[in-house]
Amino acid sequence: MTIxxxxxxxxxxxxxxxxxxRHDPLAIFSFLVVLTLILAAAFAPLLTSRAAEGxxxxxxxxxxxxxxxxxxxxxxxxxxxxxxRVLFGGRTSLAMGxxxxxxxxxxxxxxxxxxxxxxxxxxxIIMRVTDIALAFPPLLLAITIAAALGPSFTNAAIAIALTWxxxxxxxxxxxxxxxxxxxxxxxxxxMGVNGFTIIVRHLLPNALSPVIVQATLDLGSAILTGAALSxxxxxxxxxxxxxxxxxxxxxxxxxxxxxxxxxxGLAIFAATLAFNLLGDSVQxxxx
Amino acid sequence: xxxxxxxxxxKQFPVSTGLFSRRWAQAVDHVDLTVNAGxxxxxxxxxxxxxxxxVRCLLRIIEPTSGQVIFEGDDLLGLDQPxxxxxxxxxxxxxxxxxxxxxxxxxxxxxIGEPLLTHTSLRGRALIDRVVENLEAVGxxxxxxxxxxxxxxxxxxxxxxxxxxxxxxxxxxxxxxxxSALDVSVQAQVLNLLxxxxxxxxxxxxxxxxxxxxxxxxxxxxAVMYLGRIVEFxxxxxxFRRAHHPYTMAxxxxxxxxxxxxxESSVALEGSVPSLLAPPSGCHFxxxxxxxxxxxxxxxxxxxxxxxxxxxxxxxxxxxxxxxN
Numbered sequence: 001m002t003i004x005x006x007x008x009x010x011x012x013x014x015x016x017x018x019x020x021x022r023h024d025p026l027a028i029f030s031f032l033v034v035l036t037l038i039l040a041a042a043f044a045p046l047l048t049s050r051a052a053e054g055x056x057x058x059x060x061x062x063x064x065x066x067x068x069x070x071x072x073x074x075x076x077x078x079x080x081x082x083x084x085r086v087l088f089g090g091r092t093s094l095a096m097g098x099x100x101x102x103x104x105x106x107x108x109x110x111x112x113x114x115x116x117x118x119x120x121x122x123x124x125i126i127m128r129v130t131d132i133a134l135a136f137p138p139l140l141l142a143i144t145i146a147a148a149l150g151p152s153f154t155n156a157a158i159a160i161a162l163t164w165x166x167x168x169x170x171x172x173x174x175x176x177x178x179x180x181x182x183x184x185x186x187x188x189x190x191m192g193v194n195g196f197t198i199i200v201r202h203l204l205p206n207a208l209s210p211v212i213v214q215a216t217l218d219l220g221s222a223i224l225t226g227a228a229l230s231x232x233x234x235x236x237x238x239x240x241x242x243x244x245x246x247x248x249x250x251x252x253x254x255x256x257x258x259x260x261x262x263x264x265g266l267a268i269f270a271a272t273l274a275f276n277l278l279g280d281s282v283q284x285x286x287x
Numbered sequence: 288x289x290x291x292x293x294x295x296x297x298k299q300f301p302v303s304t305g306l307f308s309r310r311w312a313q314a315v316d317h318v319d320l321t322v323n324a325g326x327x328x329x330x331x332x333x334x335x336x337x338x339x340x341x342v343r344c345l346l347r348i349i350e351p352t353s354g355q356v357i358f359e360g361d362d363l364l365g366l367d368q369p370x371x372x373x374x375x376x377x378x379x380x381x382x383x384x385x386x387x388x389x390x391x392x393x394x395x396x397x398x399i400g401e402p403l404l405t406h407t408s409l410r411g412r413a414l415i416d417r418v419v420e421n422l423e424a425v426g427x428x429x430x431x432x433x434x435x436x437x438x439x440x441x442x443x444x445x446x447x448x449x450x451x452x453x454x455x456x457x458x459x460x461x462x463x464x465x466x467s468a469l470d471v472s473v474q475a476q477v478l479n480l481l482x483x484x485x486x487x488x489x490x491x492x493x494x495x496x497x498x499x500x501x502x503x504x505x506x507x508x509x510a511v512m513y514l515g516r517i518v519e520f521x522x523x524x525x526x527f528r529r530a531h532h533p534y535t536m537a538x539x540x541x542x543x544x545x546x547x548x549x550x551e552s553s554v555a556l557e558g559s560v561p562s563l564l565a566p567p568s569g570c571h572f573x574x575x576x577x578x579x580x581x582x583x584x585x586x587x588x589x590x591x592x593x594x595x596x597x598x599x600x601x602x603x604x605x606x607x608x609x610x611x612n
Contacts, residue, residue, distance in 0.1 A: 183384070184389055184390040186348055187380060190348060190375060190380050191375055191401065192375030192405055193401065197405075201401075205392045206391060
């Protein structure tokens with residue numbers, strides 16, 4: 001913990017968000033949980049001797065083996081080790097979360113910056129489109145888009161991102177609108193700096209902290225939504241594992257084979273909670 | 288040809304007074320102003336008199352309602368965006384508070400480098416050399432290149448803002464209360480720096496301030512503004528020796544006189560600045576003017592030339608002899 005704190009402390013300005021977070025035990029705890037989940041997913045093949053089962057190869061002899069020293073999370077209906085399945089499922093679920101947030105930020109931020117800086121009819125058009133996108137219930141819209149595009153990892157990520165970007169547009173626009181009137185922006189305009197450079201050099205760097213807060217908070221929900229789409233069969237297709245899809249398949253065997261839904265469910269729970277706690281802390285540190 | 292000529296500039300702001308009703312606040316009311324190359328013009332007035340709005344209009348940060356701003360022979364208000372951007376190479380502004388006017392996340396090298404990057408082809412080593420040259424011109428050094436504004440003292444940060452404004456050797460530098468946010472001890476240093484730079488580079492300043500003492504230190508000619516109008520405009524020295532407009536007199540009287548042997552004038556300002564939404568009838572200054580007559584309440588005076596100076600008062604000739612004693 002102290003090593004971590006020192007590493008943080010030496011690398012960031014005294015009043016920056018990371019520097020403040022190191023005084024927050026909950027932030028450090030949730031950061032460590034997140035880090036553990038990411039590392040476990042990244043190094044999944046090294047953490048289990050049953051990597052092939054994790055990726056989907058059946059092992060019928062051990063069908064529904066309960067949790068034991070051999071299978072700490074038990075085995076599923078095809079005899080695959082659930083610990084390996086959850087490890088490899090983490091790759092899909094976490095990647096889904098990051099991809100969704102990344103794409104949403106990528107779409108939402110420039111739109112919000114342009115709307116806020118340009119104002120007038122440009123602002124009007126962008127924000128009305130944003131309002132329309134926000135008018136749909138997000139999960140329903142994501143389901144519709146995913147169903148239209150066909151079930152796959154990428155399509156599910158696109159579907160969720162398409163329902164999420166408006167939040168980033170709103171956040172960034174609100175920031176840019178207040179920053180636009182600041183003397184340092186005016187001073188750049190008087191010097192003849194063009195609009196694009198003003199947005200990139202003067203506005204975005206000062207508008208990003210609430211985006212980072214929102215993105216951290218959203219990572220948890222993105223994983224959850226990704227799991228929901230997989231649960232409905234609109235995400236990753238078997239045999240590739242995904243936490244949502246594991247829960248979906250396993251729920252049929254509950255409560256007799258309780259371990260099948262419990263461990264992937266716990267993974268979703270841990271990831272969502274840790275990202276949300278981290279997001280809350282980042283938000284507190286930002287104010 | 289003057290460097291800058293402002294003709295009949297008007298800026299009105301809409302102010303909503305109810306759900307469907309709005310009124311217009313005339314922040315700048317038919318202002319005429321000329322600035323010759325190499326000259327320093329001071330614009331003084333209480334806060335809310337429209338001096339900052341005037342500057343924002345003539346730099347075209349906000350669009351004026353009507354009028355002309357002729358800069359080097361071109362009407363800025365008629366230029367399209369690309370030509371305006373090119374024209375902006377020749378103008379710069381220094382704001383009151385350097386911590387607000389310098390981009391918080393940029394280092395000094397980028398702050399001063401920005402105008403050079405925008406308007407010249409200097410890059411890399413040559414760019415940094417030019418940045419350092421400008422830093423040295425304002426009394427800082429290459430040691431400050433990687434600092435951000437918040438790591439500098441107020442005086443240092445304002446010097447960086449001046450170096451940034453100076454980088455392209457613009458023809459016109461607008462100084463919007465450049466010393467008001469600084470410590471008193473630093474104010475004089477910054478003023479002296481401005482005087483030094485003016486001599487060194489032949490700069491033209493448009494100096495906005497509410498502080499007559501500061502303006503006296505720099506200005507060749509002074510424009511006094513009241514409620515969006517210029518009420519007196521003339522040579523600084525003469526204006527300080529004897530004001531023509533009662534408002535100028537009151538401003539001069541409100542400045543503390545350090546020499547106890549000089550008897551302070553007894554003209555004092557009473558009341559406060561009226562609302563721009565409901566300016567007084569006739570002469571805007573009449574509710575606070577000790578000489579106000581019925582005519583002042585009814586009729587708005589025009590700017591008249593008197594002893595080589597412009598003043599907006601009905602009673603110049605009649606009143607002047609009486610005030611000599």
